[in-house]
Amino acid sequence: MAARGGSRASASKGRAPSAVIPQLAWNQIRTAPVVLVSGTEGFLADRSIRMLRDTLKAEDPSLEISDINAGDYAPGELLTLASPSLFGEPRLIRVDAVEKCNDSFLSDMLDYLTGTADGTVVVLRHGGGVRGKKLLDTIRAGTGGGIEVVCTELKKDADKYDFAQAEFRSAGKKITAGALRAVTSAFADDLAELAAACQQLISDTAAEVTEATVDKYYGGRVETNAFHVADAAIAGRYGEALVTMRHALASGADPVPMVAAFASKVRTMAKLSGARGGSGQLAQQFGLAPWQVDRAKRDLQGWTEDGLGRCIEVLAETDANVKGGGRDPVFALERMIRIVSARGRGA
Template structure:
């Protein structure tokens, strides 16, 4: 999107991922600004829209000049804005561009259909929900900056800042701006060690490896940092399921299994390593233990933190139990 001439007068940015949508908008405005440096950018908030404003802003000015009208949060649009947009889209714009942002869904569908019918340029901003999506996002952030980040560092950064995409993007930018060379797990730990230790991922890693003292130390640190027992149990369950899934998937290259199982390649490698020393029976027992802890931390028990500690110790016990023989 380097040449503004490649952009039609109508641009639709659709999808719930705010970081991607904002970046798309920035790229569009930058592209338009390259050929219209004096263009006036007018931003309209759909929720606070004043009837008649859109029509006025898109009307040719007596003084000339190009206008770029940005309509944010179309999903919140009132009927007057939907009606005005629908009318505007029936005719070519005069020395103006219209950029509309929509978070997704069927709200204001009449406008969406009209924009697509008018051959609007559509930019997707899909939600990044899975670890695979977020891992790809991190890797791409460093690729754009012409920097390298190791798979272990990707995972550590995901653990430290992966809940919120905006925070994840900011963490990537900080590492790009403040460091040189390849970013590895140690570099991430320098900037985010407190956050990483306070997550359930480190607890799960230690428990699945059978390291009870370390698992308990990390767990108590996480609780002292204010982490709720519920997400810790969720991570324990998720990590055990990943180990079981990878262990039963057979051999093959990590990249191939990643596509088959919907997991990032680095997650496949870690799960493979974690699966050594486990068998199906003991994994099943560990998963059942975590299921009981899940019930306890969601109201079924008196002491949620004790329930998690018990689950962690039981996982470690199963890791060191003699293998089941048929």
């Protein structure tokens, strides 16, 4: 487990300034009398709570698990569940929807913090908002001997890439950088789907996971095909980009995310055009992963600032056309691919 200082840094975006209890990342959850799981990323919160459950269950299979919904809580429910049993089994009490808690729960939980029960872990899931702020502030001030696990959304591509990389690393499974980029791009919009895809590749693949492996499993994903089209066009391979685009459309791909894939890559290129510094420095400066910086630098070879500007204009026009502003979305895509493949030259 990481040192507490590192944990605080990794979760600094989500903590309260006055917090004195440990602030941990989702995968650093551990036992404490009270565990506050905060943040808007529900998938990571659910996984974190499952990890704690599994840890407690492994320590003592007789663990009693109870669930409470803070929104329809009945007075005295928490105290009843936390009361010592005849045989003294350890307890895990999971409280959901603390951000919707009623006054009875708020009152009982604040009382409970002044005298937590031995052998009992109370997990509070708070998804965000101001409801229950007094309770959160009390926990963060140290009353009850709790910890906070902060589960913020992974919005940046670099964060999702790191998440996927950690999935394979923790399983001891090798994956090429290209395959990791492909699977991350394919499921960038849904963290739960990304995690499921990683686990499928981990369980079904005996050897190293390669781009061919990802294509075999998820080649039909709209986003994967879209990025293949963009990669070919940006590299100047017009014929390949056009054929891949038509295959993607025939497989059910939608033009809108295809344009978004182009826009994502061209915007990254524009950010780095003329930028100076190492990959790590630029990655931190622009909120990217180092591999994205390296890839954009390679993609920029042969491009001019005027060409990038022209392509950004064409992308905006194409985006409007495929969203209903034009009569022929396929023609708009083909024109976009032609101009991008020519690095911004042509009409």
